[in-house]
Amino acid sequence: ETGVTQSPTHLIKTRGQQVTLRCSSQSGHNTVSWYQQALGQGPQFIFQYYREEENGRGNFPPRFSGLQFPNYSSELNVNALELDDSALYLCASSLVGGMNTEAFFGQGTRLTVV
């Protein structure tokens, strides 16, 4: 079991609403990445945060945004929810500055948009 925790575990939202997902990184880690995983597919990289700034982004629209806090925890915000946003959202934490450091994933938040 990793030290990465995500909340909530499940969430149901209506199309057009906004949602905030939360991630607490493993102790000693300073980078958080977020992924979207649709059913039957591999996780797709959304963005990552290091030192409270976004320093890498995948092919996701601006309505996907995030924050990283001084304690390295993070939020993923999605505005104007669409039905296709229904997915498992994963966060992963890692340590910058080390060589080939592995990332540890949380158990994910299952978002359903109706």
Add this chain to the structure above:
Amino acid sequence: DAKTTQPTSMDCAEGRAANLPCNHSTISGNEYVYWYRQIHSQGPQYIIHGLKNNETNEMASLIITEDRKSSTLILPHATLRDTAVYYCIVRVSGTGGFKTIFGAGTRLFVKA
């Protein structure tokens, strides 16, 4: 796009070795090979990684070809609990974060 290609699915008998191949012909000199697995609806779990030497840990062994264009993950004695999707990933170390491009992975079925 993912820089790796893996078979869609594989079967393995319980107690036997499971050998999962991965092609990464465009791997760069500073990219490592990582393996993760994902059991149904859980977060991906780190298994092992390597640069060019073969690696072994308590979970698995990683064999990387000399030209580094392919690798094989070996689960020496597969159990039913090893049934999962296995992802092979290549990434650069020390890039200021962990940006990982996942492919579709290999769905391993371990059968009794």
